[in-house]
Amino acid sequence: MSFDVINYALNKKMIANVLAPRQWIEPTLLNGWVNNSSSEYPVSYMKDSLGFVHIRGTVKDGTPNATIFTLPVGYRPAKNVLFVGGWGNSARPVYIYSNGDVRCECTDQTSLTINCYFTTY
Numbered sequence: 001m002s003f004d005v006i007n008y009a010l011n012k013k014m015i016a017n018v019l020a021p022r023q024w025i026e027p028t029l030l031n032g033w034v035n036n037s038s039s040e041y042p043v044s045y046m047k048d049s050l051g052f053v054h055i056r057g058t059v060k061d062g063t064p065n066a067t068i069f070t071l072p073v074g075y076r077p078a079k080n081v082l083f084v085g086g087w088g089n090s091a092r093p094v095y096i097y098s099n100g101d102v103r104c105e106c107t108d109q110t111s112l113t114i115n116c117y118f119t120t121y
Contacts, residue, residue, distance in 0.1 A: 033062030
């Protein structure tokens with residue numbers, strides 16, 4: 001077998017792995033938080049083939065400034081990360097802590113949309 005054939009086969013396998021669909025996981029929501037509606041994505045997370053963790057979805061009605069859910073080991077960032085989430089008609093900081101806690105610095109229970117990704121290293 002030539003080098004080109006082996007290289008082609010390896011590249012084809014790597015591309016297929018990168019493009020393979022990943023399963024979204026719905027976490028247990030905490031502190032009164034619930035998914036917003038059936039017309040929006042439920043809060044869920046996944047790790048892609050490059051090691052990035054993605055979080056998406058919309059929640060509502062939870063306790064302000066309390067943990068929304070906790071990511072399991074293997075899906076947590078190495079350091080705390082901060083993202084902006086959609087909060088009603090404005091934006092609020094969403095923190096993802098290295099212990100896996102995901103929380104929003106918010107003052108009321110309006111719906112919160114999260115759409116972010118980060119690395120675990």
